[in-house]
Amino acid sequence: MSSSQTRFLLLYGSQRGQAKAIAEEIAVKASDHGFAAEVSCLSEEEKYNLERERSPVVIVVSTTGDGEPPDTAINFVKKIKTKTLCSVHFAHLHYALLGLGDSNYSNFCNCGKTIDKRLGELGAQQFYASGYADDGVGLELVVEPWIEGLWDALRKFVTSAMSTSQKDTNNHVGDHNAKNEMRTIESAVTDLNLHLLSLDESSSKDESGGSCNIVAEGEVLEASLTRSVSPLSESSLNVPALPAPFLDVELLNELQQDPTLLKPPETAHQVVITSAKQLTREDAVKTTLLLEMDISETPLVYEPGDSFDLLCPNNNSEVEELLLRLGILEKKHHIVKLQVKPDTKRKVSRLPLYIPEHSSLQYIFMWCLEIRAIPKKAFLRSLVEYTTNEHEKRRLQELCSKQGFADYNHFIRNPSLSILDLLCAFPSCMPTLSVILEHLPKLQPRSYSAASSIYSNPGRVHIVFNIVEFPPCPERPALRKGVCTGWLSNLVLPILQHSGGQMMLPEIQDASNVLPKVYICSRPSSAFHLPSDTAAPIIMVGPGTGISPFIGFLQHRKKQREEHPDVSFGETWLFFGCRHKDRDFIFRDELGRFQAEGTLTHLRVSFSRDQDDSTEEVKPKYVQDNLRLNAQDVVRVLFKENGYIYICGDAKNMAKNVHEELIDIFSRELQIDKLEAMKVIADLREKKRYLQDIWS
Numbered sequence: 001m002s003s004s005q006t007r008f009l010l011l012y013g014s015q016r017g018q019a020k021a022i023a024e025e026i027a028v029k030a031s032d033h034g035f036a037a038e039v040s041c042l043s044e045e046e047k048y049n050l051e052r053e054r055s056p057v058v059i060v061v062s063t064t065g066d067g068e069p070p071d072t073a074i075n076f077v078k079k080i081k082t083k084t085l086c087s088v089h090f091a092h093l094h095y096a097l098l099g100l101g102d103s104n105y106s107n108f109c110n111c112g113k114t115i116d117k118r119l120g121e122l123g124a125q126q127f128y129a130s131g132y133a134d135d136g137v138g139l140e141l142v143v144e145p146w147i148e149g150l151w152d153a154l155r156k157f158v159t160s161a162m163s164t165s166q167k168d169t170n171n172h173v174g175d176h177n178a179k180n181e182m183r184t185i186e187s188a189v190t191d192l193n194l195h196l197l198s199l200d201e202s203s204s205k206d207e208s209g210g211s212c213n214i215v216a217e218g219e220v221l222e223a224s225l226t227r228s229v230s231p232l233s234e235s236s237l238n239v240p241a242l243p244a245p246f247l248d249v250e251l252l253n254e255l256q257q258d259p260t261l262l263k264p265p266e267t268a269h270q271v272v273i274t275s276a277k278q279l280t281r282e283d284a285v286k287t288t289l290l291l292e293m294d295i296s297e298t299p300l301v302y303e304p305g306d307s308f309d310l311l312c313p314n315n316n317s318e319v320e321e322l323l324l325r326l327g328i329l330e331k332k333h334h335i336v337k338l339q340v341k342p343d344t345k346r347k348v349s350r351l352p353l354y355i356p357e358h359s360s361l362q363y364i365f366m367w368c369l370e371i372r373a374i375p376k377k378a379f380l381r382s383l384v385e386y387t388t389n390e391h392e393k394r395r396l397q398e399l400c401s402k403q404g405f406a407d408y409n410h411f412i413r414n415p416s417l418s419i420l421d422l423l424c425a426f427p428s429c430m431p432t433l434s435v436i437l438e439h440l441p442k443l444q445p446r447s448y449s450a451a452s453s454i455y456s457n458p459g460r461v462h463i464v465f466n467i468v469e470f471p472p473c474p475e476r477p478a479l480r481k482g483v484c485t486g487w488l489s490n491l492v493l494p495i496l497q498h499s500g501g502q503m504m505l506p507e508i509q510d511a512s513n514v515l516p517k518v519y520i521c522s523r524p525s526s527a528f529h530l531p532s533d534t535a536a537p538i539i540m541v542g543p544g545t546g547i548s549p550f551i552g553f554l555q556h557r558k559k560q561r562e563e564h565p566d567v568s569f570g571e572t573w574l575f576f577g578c579r580h581k582d583r584d585f586i587f588r589d590e591l592g593r594f595q596a597e598g599t600l601t602h603l604r605v606s607f608s609r610d611q612d613d614s615t616e617e618v619k620p621k622y623v624q625d626n627l628r629l630n631a632q633d634v635v636r637v638l639f640k641e642n643g644y645i646y647i648c649g650d651a652k653n654m655a656k657n658v659h660e661e662l663i664d665i666f667s668r669e670l671q672i673d674k675l676e677a678m679k680v681i682a683d684l685r686e687k688k689r690y691l692q693d694i695w696s
C-alpha cells in the first residue's frame with residue numbers, strides 16, 4: 001500500500017466464486033481511486049478483527065440454496081447472530097454491503113440482508129447504502145453502479161471522519177453530518193437506479209422495434225450484435241478501464257494426454273452408469289432421462305433429498321472450433337505453462353487454481369473452463385485491444401460501455417452468447433490465449449437430486465434430468481444442448497435400445513468395461529429431508545423433473561413401512577404436473593404402485609397442454625391450480641397437523657407461482673391479509689417446514 005492510499009477492509013463470502021471475483025475487482029479498482037483494499041474471505045477469521053476495525057469495511061456476500069449463507073460465510077453469520085452481543089457491539093464500525101442473489105429464489109439476497117440487519121442491530125453504521133444485485137436479471141445492473149458510487153462514498157466518509165476527529169467538539173453536528181452523508185449517498189444510489197431504470201425502459205422500447213432507425217428512404221436499419229444504430233452509434237462512450245493483464249502463458253512440448261481423461265479433485269469418485277432409461281415418449285417436448293449409477297465401490301452415501309455434483313466436460317467439437325478460431329488448434333496437445341506476470345498492475349493476481357499444472361491446451365478447454373460463460377463487459381473491453389477492424393472495435397466498445405447497456409443485454413446476455421459466438425461475429429478480433437484464460441471462469445459441476453433411496457437400491461443412486469436445448473437465434477444460428485445434459489445424453493442415447501416399450505441400456509455381461517463412467521461428488525442438503533417424525537404429514541410439490549427427490553422420499557417411506565409395520569406414518573400428498581398425460585407423465589407406473597400400497601395417500605396431477613376446449617369443465621393446468629383445489633387440506637396438513645411442505649424444480653416460474661398461490665390460500669383459509677400470510681410462510685420456513693430445492 002502506498003502511503004498516500006487510504007486503507008479499507010474488504011471482506012467477501014463466496015460459494016461459486018462470484019462474490020470473490022467482484023471483491024477482487026473492487027480491490028483492483030481501489031488503487032485507481034486512491035484506496036488500498038485489504039481483502040479477506042469471511043472465513044479467514046485470523047486475518048481481520050471487526051471488533052477493533054476502525055477503517056471502513058466493505059462486504060460482498062452471496063446467498064446460496066434456499067437463502068442460506070455461502071459455506072465461507074456460515075461461521076461469520078453464526079458469530080454475529082450470537083444473542084449475547086449487545087446493541088453497541090459494533091458501534092465503532094462503518095460498513096457498506098453488496099449482496100448477490102437471484103430473485104428467482106424466494107429468499108432473495110437473504111444472507112446479505114441478514115448481515116446488514118444484524119450489523120445494524122449491533123450498532124454498526126452504513127457509510128453507503130447497501131446494493132442487492134440480482135443474477136436473475138444480471139448482477140452487473142446493480143454491481144457496476146454500486147462500485148462506481150463506492151469511491152465517492154468512501155472519500156466522503158474518510159473526509160468527514162477526519163474532520164470530525166479534528167473538531168472533536170460537537171457530537172450532534174457530527175451526527176447531523178453523518179446523516180446528511182447517508183442521505184447524499186442514498187440519493188446517489190437512487191439516481192443510479194433511476195438512470196438504470198430509464199435505460200431499461202429504452203431497452204424495452206428496443207425490443208418492440210424502437211431501436212430501428214430510418215437511414216434512407218424505405219430502408220430501415222435495425223441494431224444487431226454487430227451493428228448499432230443512433231443514438232448509440234453516435235454517442236460518446238464510457239467504457240470500463242482496461243483490465244490489467246496478469247497471466248504469462250507459454251506452450252511447451254507436446255503431451256500425449258488423453259483429453260477425455262479427467263484429473264478429478266480428491267472429493268470426486270468415478271462411478272459406472274449401470275442403467276439408463278428414457279422416461280418420456282419420443283413426441284414429448286423435452287426428453288427426460290433417468291440414469292442409475294453404481295456407488296457401491298465408493299464411500300458415498302446419501303439420504304433422499306441430497307444431491308450429487310457431476311463433473312462434465314465441454315463439448316469436444318465446440319472446444320476444437322474455439323481453438324481453431326484462436327489459431328491454436330494444431331497446438332492442442334501442447335502443455336500449457338502459466339505464470340503470474342511479474343510486472344502486473346493487477347492487485348489480486350494468482351494462478352487459476354482450477355487449471356492443473358502440466359495440462360494440455362485441449363484438456364484445459366474441455367475440463368477447466370466454462371467456455372459457454374456469457375462474456376462480461378471487462379472481457380469485451382479486453383477484446384477491443386485485439387480487434388483490428390475499426391467498425392468491430394467500435395461495436396465492442398459500445399457493447400461494454402455504459403451507454404450500450406441495453407444492447408449488451410439484448411444481444412449478448414439474453415441469448416446467452418459465448419466467447420466463441422462473439423469471435424465468430426467479430427472476425428477481426430484475435431485475442432491471445434492469456435486473455436482467454438484470464439477471463440473464462442471455472443467450469444462448474446452440475447448438480448442433480450437423488451431420485452432414489454439407498455435403502456431400496458443399495459449401492460445405487462438414480463438421477464433424472466431433461467436434456468437442455470437452446471434453440472437457434474440470429475446471434476447463434478445452430479441449436480445447442482446444455483453442457484452436462486448434452487454430454488450425458490451423447491454418452492447414453494447411442495447405446496439405448498428398445499425394451500418392453502421403453503428405451504433402456506442393454507443387459508451386458510461384465511458391463512463395467514463397456515458402460516460409460518462419470519465422476520461425481522456428494523452434495524448433501526442441509527434440510528431438504530423427510531421429517532424425523534414419521535407421523536408428520538407431508539406435502540410434496542414437484543412438477544417435471546422436480547419430482548426426483550420425491551421418488552427418493554417415497555421409496556424410502558415404502559421401505560420404512562415394510563420394515564416397521566407398527567409405526568404410524570403421516571399422510572403423503574404429491575402435486576405433480578407435466579404437459580401431456582401420455583407423453584411426459586414420468587414415473588406414472590411407480591406412482592400408481594406407491595398409491596396402491598398406501599405409501600402415497602394423495603396424488604394430484606395436472607396436464608398443462610391436455611386442456612379440452614370443447615367442454616365447460618376447467619381442468620387444473622399447473623401444480624398451483626391443484627393446490628388451490630385442495631386448499632383446505634393443505635391448510636389442515638400444515639397448521640392443524642404440523643405438517644411439512646416441500647417444493648422442488650424450476651425456480652423461474654413454478655416456485656414463484658406456488659409461493660404466490662400459497663399466500664392466497666393462507667390468507668383466504670386463515671382469514672388473514674396477504675402480509676400476515678407472508679409472515680406465516682416465513683415462520684414455516686424458519687421452522688424448516690417450508691422447504692425448497694429449486695434450480696433454474
Ligand code: FAD
Binds near residue numbers: 448464
Ligand atoms: P447449461 O449448459 O449449464 O445451461 C443451463 C442454463 O444456462 C440455462 O438454464 C440458462 O440459464 C443458461 N444458458 C446457457 N446457454 C444458453 C442459451 N444458449 N440460451 C439460453 N440460456 C442459456 N436438473 C435436473 O434436470 N434434475 C435435477 O434433479 C436437478 N437437481 C438440481 C439440484 C440442485 C441443488 C441444483 C443447484 C440444480 C439441479 N438441477 C437439476 C439443475 C442442473 O444442475 C443443471 O443446471 C441442468 O441440468 C442444466 O445443465 P446443463 O449443463 O445441461 O446446461
